[in-house]
Amino acid sequence: MAARRPKNRPRSKAYREFVSEAEEILERMRGDLADLADQRATRDEAEPDLVNRLFRSAHSLKGLAGMFGLDGMSQLAHHLEDVLDGLRLGRVPLSSPAVGLLDEAVTVFSTLTQEMSESAGTAPSDSVAAALVARIEAAVRSPADSPGTTDPVARLAVDPALLRALTEYEEHRLRENMRRGRRIVLVEATFEILSFEEGLAELTKSVREVGEVLSTLPAPGDTPESQIRFSLLAATDLDELALESALDLPNARIRTVAAPVSGEDGRGPEAATPASPPKVTHAESAPVERSGQNDSHSGDRPGDGESADSVHGPGEPAGGASELESLKSISDTVRVDIKKLDELMNLVGELVIQRSAIAGIAARLCADPATARVGTELSKLHKGLDRKLQELQSGVLEVRMVPLRQVFEKLSRVARRLRRDLAKEVRLEIKGADTELDKLLVEELVDPLVHLVRNAFDHAIESPAERERTGKPPTGTIRIEASQRGNHVVIEVADDGRGIDPAVVRARAEASGLVSPGEVLSQRETLELIFSPGLSTREEVTETSGRGVGMDVVRANLTALGGLVDVDSTIGRGTRITLTLPITLAIIQALIVGVAGQRFAIPLTSVLETLLVEPGSIQRSEGREMLNLRGHPLTLRRLAREFGLPEASSDAKLYVVVLGFGDSRLGLLVDRLDGQQDTVIKPIQGPIQNVRGVTGATELGDQAAVLVLDVSALVDDAVRRREAA
């Protein structure tokens, strides 16, 4: 199809598709290239996964440009791919000037894509791309060092046929691991042919946990017909015994084929039992037949052109071929408008409500002896429906989940720009980029996180000179770490900068009237003041306290998402800001409580625990009701009193719902607990819409609306009243 399209004029409607897809790829590449640049500065070898990812991106870019008949771009992408391929196979050293040109190439691509988008689909001229292609070619031609004299691979104690079956890339990884002195092992396992895919996947996974899987190959041998044998060539730092216990697989046999050498790097490890040395040609390994197998093995570089799939036989989940799987996955992806997912989610939400209604009817039928039989049948039906509905719900939710990587890549770019602009030495450490979150939440997180990183850069991390004076390493560190905890995702942004001085914050807060001079605040409460709008919007605070403008906005954003922000800081040591937010907003679990005949829903994410208390155990101080919660005073509020509802008789037992918002705690006194339920929170429509203490309402299946409490407002009010007292 590509060939038939007129050059320089991609179909006008389609160009948008091209632009959006190209931008997505370039975005990814920019992030990866930045990481590569970091590695280039510090080590002499790039992380294989990173290079593979870049290679795949360049490959997709080439395919994309080709499909739209953009020859210049396609050529450039092809050369990018070549450089990266050389890099991953060890033919192009990381220090090569060609690698330095990659950044430039991506920039050129962006510019060209941009031009296309602005000119509504006219293909840009090829001259810029061609010029860069020439430079890349020149840079690649600079000679790379040839590897050592004797080939260590040749001395491995393995069947030469196996070595010949390795792809060039696999062989490169093998060499690389031997050079680093890791133990090379051959793990052989036999599986039932019917279930070998699962078994092999499991084995591969456990080997990966302790090392690198270099290649997965079917092993010849006299196995019964119903069984199949595989060999995994792997590199590990463990010794054979430790590996065996780590894998703990009864059907696997482990054999060391090259023991690690202790001591200096760079020398090949000794082969365990030198077998007849096979001749392995290094440069362009010729196509070879895999011994004893009838699936042919082409010598093509993996991912080169469309022949990628031919490297491994069909149905063989090859461990060493993850790059191939990913290549494939690019075309298996479907893009969906998030709005469509929202609609689906709403539909599921309505089904959930109707399901609850059915449960109610079933219960009523069961209660009446005359209809009990029908009732039982209906409730059986309801249980089945319930199960399927839960699957549907989690399925739809899962589709909405995206890894935080996208946001984190943006942060890396922001950090790079800041590093340049501010001339500060700062290292950005990112962990947990695979943590998944609702797409909608991920979008909303970008601004707060960028803000936090910029703040840390701007104000927290000192100049290199100042750092050295205080005995810190000259390079500052900002660590961003995401992790999932139950139904929440926690993201920490920590720096090792100067920290926040509570005294300065306090002084500012007093000056702006947020705090009265005599008021006693804990250090935590003082630090919390940085989130107050009155304080942080002032410019001066930025310079003196080392924390910037707009922390109130960060908190507001997080609160709107149902999340929390916490701050912890030590002067001279650094600051840690913790964001906690629910994995999804679409459906929340709620605790249903009852007060004076009315029900309220409390998002379960804010509920720490519930207690049943005797009225006598409630204590008072200055009229404020409190409870001794394991030695700590817990401020109590009666929901009935807060909302002007009739209170329960004074000798009735009460339930305390312990609410947590950030570090603040509040015990909410209610008459009853009515259990937990999945709810879809809806905004309230009408003239008032905003009621303090109420965040929305929901329907629980009986067609009655139930108000959902705004925990942050309730806790805030309680804290403020305490301060006012």
Place this chain on the structure above:
Amino acid sequence: MSREAYGVELEPAEPDPKEEGRAASHDLDWERLARAAASGPQDREDAALLREFLTFQLAGDPYAVPVERVREIVRMRPVTPVPRVPAALRGVISLRGEIVEVVDLRLQLGLTAAEPTRTSRIIVLHGDDGKMSGLLVDAVTDVLRVTEEAIRSDGQGESGRVAALCVRGDQFISVLDFERVLDLGDEL
């Protein structure tokens, strides 16, 4: 009033609200009214001069809202009270999962309070922004077609919540100002 003239057969006020599938009945009234509106008299005046109102009763007197604001009419159903709001905001109802506030029109217009009866209805209106609001009234009576000249913009009360008076024979019908009737003030 004009009931005979249009042959409107309004929904009898007797249905037992306690069991009847509420979800199914919510737009029943409105459908009937709409049909009545569609089958008006043959000899109607020039269409351009016609305006249509939904009329209802409050404390024995007739009131009206423009038909184009009416989204649906629902039977009385449990209204969940909302704390910390003016008394005229009776609470919220769930309309197929959407949460809609209900204004007690008696209280909002300063009339004597009364508990809902079997004829009570909630008129769900939609605003310009697509958001819904509910008005609790004593009973829905009719769809009224009148010419522009039957509408008198003099003689409205001080609250501004009645935009005009519509003259039908010797009877005045108060036409409500949609915006102001939903204005509950800033008493939060």
